[in-house]
Amino acid sequence: MVDKAGRPEQLPDSLPNEATTTEAILRVDHVTIHFGGLTALSGVDFQVRRGEICGLVGPNGAGKTTLFNVVCGVYRPSAGAVYFRGQAISGLPVHRIARQGIARTFQVVKPIPHMTCLENVMVAAGAHLLARTWTPFTTRDKRRVESRALEALDRLGLAGEAHLPAGQLNLGYLRRLELARAILLNPSLLLLDEPVAGLGYDAVEEFIALIRSLHRTGLTVLLVEHNTGVAEALCNRLLVLDQGRLIAQGHPDQVLSDPVVIEAYLGKDDQHAPIP
Amino acid sequence: MNYWMVLLTTVGIWVLLALSLNIITGETGQPNIGHAAFFGIGAYAAAVAGTRYGVSFWGALVIAMLASAAIGGLLGLVSIRLRNDFLAITTIGLNFVVVAVFQTVPYFGGAMGIGGIKPPQLGGLSFGPLEFAIVSWVLVGLVVLLSYHLQRAWFGYALRAIRDDEAAVEAMGINVRRYKVLAFIIGAALAGLAGCVYAHFMTFISSTDFSFNVSVTILSMVVLGGRGSVLGVLLGGVLLGIAPEVFRFISNFRLLVFGGILVLVMRFSPSGLLGQGSWLRERFARLRGADLHGG
Amino acid sequence: MFLQQLVNGITIGSLYSLVALGLTMVYGIMRVLDIANAGAYVLGAYLGVWGYTHTHSLPVALLAGVIGAALVGYLFQRLIYTPVNRPDDPIVPLIASIGLFIVMEDLFRLIAGPWTLTFPARLPFQRLALGGVIVTGSQLTILATAAVLFLLLWLVLNKTKIGLGWQATAQDTETSMAMGINTRAVLAFAFGMGYAFSAIAGILVAVHHNAVFPTMGDIPSYKMLAIVVLGGLGNPLGAILASMLIGLLEAFVGGYVGSSIPTDALAFMALIVILLVRPQGLFTSGGAAK
Numbered sequence: 001m002v003d004k005a006g007r008p009e010q011l012p013d014s015l016p017n018e019a020t021t022t023e024a025i026l027r028v029d030h031v032t033i034h035f036g037g038l039t040a041l042s043g044v045d046f047q048v049r050r051g052e053i054c055g056l057v058g059p060n061g062a063g064k065t066t067l068f069n070v071v072c073g074v075y076r077p078s079a080g081a082v083y084f085r086g087q088a089i090s091g092l093p094v095h096r097i098a099r100q101g102i103a104r105t106f107q108v109v110k111p112i113p114h115m116t117c118l119e120n121v122m123v124a125a126g127a128h129l130l131a132r133t134w135t136p137f138t139t140r141d142k143r144r145v146e147s148r149a150l151e152a153l154d155r156l157g158l159a160g161e162a163h164l165p166a167g168q169l170n171l172g173y174l175r176r177l178e179l180a181r182a183i184l185l186n187p188s189l190l191l192l193d194e195p196v197a198g199l200g201y202d203a204v205e206e207f208i209a210l211i212r213s214l215h216r217t218g219l220t221v222l223l224v225e226h227n228t229g230v231a232e233a234l235c236n237r238l239l240v241l242d243q244g245r246l247i248a249q250g251h252p253d254q255v256l257s258d259p260v261v262i263e264a265y266l267g268k269d270d271q272h273a274p275i276p
Numbered sequence: 277m278n279y280w281m282v283l284l285t286t287v288g289i290w291v292l293l294a295l296s297l298n299i300i301t302g303e304t305g306q307p308n309i310g311h312a313a314f315f316g317i318g319a320y321a322a323a324v325a326g327t328r329y330g331v332s333f334w335g336a337l338v339i340a341m342l343a344s345a346a347i348g349g350l351l352g353l354v355s356i357r358l359r360n361d362f363l364a365i366t367t368i369g370l371n372f373v374v375v376a377v378f379q380t381v382p383y384f385g386g387a388m389g390i391g392g393i394k395p396p397q398l399g400g401l402s403f404g405p406l407e408f409a410i411v412s413w414v415l416v417g418l419v420v421l422l423s424y425h426l427q428r429a430w431f432g433y434a435l436r437a438i439r440d441d442e443a444a445v446e447a448m449g450i451n452v453r454r455y456k457v458l459a460f461i462i463g464a465a466l467a468g469l470a471g472c473v474y475a476h477f478m479t480f481i482s483s484t485d486f487s488f489n490v491s492v493t494i495l496s497m498v499v500l501g502g503r504g505s506v507l508g509v510l511l512g513g514v515l516l517g518i519a520p521e522v523f524r525f526i527s528n529f530r531l532l533v534f535g536g537i538l539v540l541v542m543r544f545s546p547s548g549l550l551g552q553g554s555w556l557r558e559r560f561a562r563l564r565g566a567d568l569h570g571g
Numbered sequence: 572m573f574l575q576q577l578v579n580g581i582t583i584g585s586l587y588s589l590v591a592l593g594l595t596m597v598y599g600i601m602r603v604l605d606i607a608n609a610g611a612y613v614l615g616a617y618l619g620v621w622g623y624t625h626t627h628s629l630p631v632a633l634l635a636g637v638i639g640a641a642l643v644g645y646l647f648q649r650l651i652y653t654p655v656n657r658p659d660d661p662i663v664p665l666i667a668s669i670g671l672f673i674v675m676e677d678l679f680r681l682i683a684g685p686w687t688l689t690f691p692a693r694l695p696f697q698r699l700a701l702g703g704v705i706v707t708g709s710q711l712t713i714l715a716t717a718a719v720l721f722l723l724l725w726l727v728l729n730k731t732k733i734g735l736g737w738q739a740t741a742q743d744t745e746t747s748m749a750m751g752i753n754t755r756a757v758l759a760f761a762f763g764m765g766y767a768f769s770a771i772a773g774i775l776v777a778v779h780h781n782a783v784f785p786t787m788g789d790i791p792s793y794k795m796l797a798i799v800v801l802g803g804l805g806n807p808l809g810a811i812l813a814s815m816l817i818g819l820l821e822a823f824v825g826g827y828v829g830s831s832i833p834t835d836a837l838a839f840m841a842l843i844v845i846l847l848v849r850p851q852g853l854f855t856s857g858g859a860a861k
Contacts, residue, residue: 369839538670
């Protein structure tokens with residue numbers, strides 16, 4: 001069973017391990033975006049390599065979430081382009097980009113509150129069926145999709161919450177729920193927008209472990225993180241945005257000791273400043 | 277006997293309308309406050325087809341559904357560009373414009389309406405009140421089955437998810453626009469179906485039969501029954517459909533009662549009688565839960 | 572003919588503006604399309620007739636309408652709109668407002684009777700003839716009242732604390748809450764003011780046509796929504812411009828084309844056409860669905 005994007009319809013567990021290659025899976029090519037007179041991003045240019053966990057850090061208002069929204073198709077860049085697996089995706093509608101294999105979570109969680117957890121993830125697990133012409137009017141493959149959905153809930157520690165309305169969950173569970181929905185889309189690139197924001201210390205540790213385990217299954221991850229500690233713990237590579245510009249990129253140790261980066265954070269008088 | 281059959285048919289048509297609106301507004305959460313427009317388009321399409329081109333009832337059913345679906349699809353295409361409160365006003369506008377067109381364009385009979393619509397024939401039998409009651413409730417049965425099927429199908433998952441959070445649904449790779457337009461097309465087509473039955477049942481229609489008040493009544497049925505609940509909307513349609521008869525002794529206060537129901541339901545139980553999260557439904561769920569534990 | 576229709580159009584537009592401003596006041600603060608606002612229009616007319624028959628004074632009639640409508644607006648806000656308002660389910664207050672409007676209309680019918688009352692007010696202005704153009708006394712009254720009220724609203728919105736609070740809220744509810752604006756007071760102000768404006772429009776129309784009847788709010792209730800959407804919602808200047816536009820359109824179509832086109836549907840036709848081209852409305856940005 002292969003879906004339209006040509007990816008095997010399985011849990012990411014069994015995806016081939018792509019971490020060994022260094023090919024760029026995502027290329028952000030000199031992206032600039034203006035809102036009215038405001039320039040939110042200017043000439044941002046970088047690549048995400050297959051199999052890495054790449055972190056996008058920067059002080060508040062640096063344009064991290066905006067960049068995310070450009071990649072996902074929420075905004076169309078004013079100049080520049082985004083390439084995913086070699087193909088230009090900027091300008092495509094959000095759902096088309098998602099179908100190509102970019103899944104995301106939201107900084108402000110977006111559950112479907114009136115649906116149960118299971119139904120929430122079933123929408124994601126059945127998304128490939130909802131993209132067809134006639135299948136949506138049937139209940140085809142519902143059993144199979146349901147068991148995939150349950151499996152994913154189980155993996156993310158949500159098995160006990162499967163039949164609770166998502167609106168009743170606390171933030172920690174909601175973040176897991178979004179992650180479950182994202183991986184059920186069988187993405188090749190996972191975009192996480194501040195995945196641990198608002199979580200307690202223990203929950204952050206758990207979440208970091210969870211993201212690591214997903215990464216081990218071969219997923220490429222690009223995450224926006226305000227907290228440089230978390231980014232340092234998770235990422236192979238960091239990109240630093242400040243005032244809509246990419247000011248540094250490279251290995252976390254090297255980037256976070258870069259005076260330019262420290263200046264950017266300190267200049268904002270930020271509590272998460274990477275001071276040794 | 278005839279009185280009851282007429283009442284049964286009337287209520288059946290109301291229930292059809294309520295169920296059709298439920299797909300657009302109840303399931304998908306797209307506020308359509310001008311649903312009588314689709315009812316009217318179906319009725320006029322059927323009436324024109326029957327009186328001008330001699331199309332039979334059964335052919336008119338198809339034509340009415342297609343005509344309403346086409347306009348519904350157009351409105352749906354507009355709607356995806358609009359914020360929900362703008363859409364609400366646009367649907368009201370469509371209702372007013374459609375009524376104005378029926379009232380002024382001579383092709384649609386103008387202010388005189390269209391009369392002389394022949395009742396359906398089946399094997400030499402001309403439809404009377406009994407047959408109409410049967411046909412309308414058979415159609416109600418079919419639409420209930422269809423509604424339940426669509427709820428269980430993937431389509432229903434998409435609609436319910438869209439009602440709660442479009443951005444999340446888009447991010448899951450689902451074409452939100454397509455589903456919103458489809459909901460409009462299906463809901464409008466079913467309203468057109470009701471319109472065709474109505475036109476043949478009344479044998480005479482005029483633009484005022486499809487005024488904004490009718491839209492409000494249909495919406496009240498959906499809201500009272502519980503948006504998104506097929507059983508609830510069926511109940512809402514039956515209750516408000518027979519209300520004018522039951523409340524005949526207080527017919528002077530009918531609008532007051534209708535308006536009051538809308539206000540009170542919204543104020544104290546926006547999920548209606550049987551919608552998700554309503555008091556009755558929670559009760560049922562608790563009872564069932566208790567049963568499970570007991571057994 | 573042209574100038575005459577211009578005067579007629581501006582008069583109609585002024586009346587529409589008053590109601591549109593009423594709706595805008597409410598929408599700006601609560602994002603609710605308040606159909607029941609047209610109930611205040613009818614309420615104003617009835618209270619105006621009542622006040623006038625007792626005192627034979629037009630100012631007293633206006634005052635009665637304003638006070639009554641403002642009170643009703645405040646009560647609706649406290650008892651219905653604030654409790655039902657939930658940003659994730661905007662259809663709830665909309666349906667509640669339809670219900671409120673129906674209830675009000677039926678109450679007017681039951682209390683005052685289904686018939687039409689006359690409102691033979693003595694006007695402060697005489698009929699004016701300028702060349703071939705005739706401006707009636709009631710038209711002058713409407714134009715003068717509207718001009719005064721526009722100015723008053725502008726002053727209140729720009730010079731008073733509560734008016735500035737309204738503007739801040741209309742632009743961004745979250746920021747204004749953070750700024751510590753007294754939301755309760757601003758809400759009461761917006762509903763009171765909004766309903767009072769509609770009531771004045773109702774009285775002026777009643778005087779103009781010398782008629783008050785229970786269903787006189789039917790056509791305005793929905794037509795006004797079309798106008799405020801055209802105006803871009805929540806934007807007072809846009810509301811006035813859209814009102815004038817529709818008023819002129821109706822006057823000219825009515826004057827030149829005649830009654831073959833139903834003028835009351837014009838606002839909606841214009842709305843549908845314009846929403847196809849500019850989903851955010853004519854006069855502001857930000858109405859389109861993301």
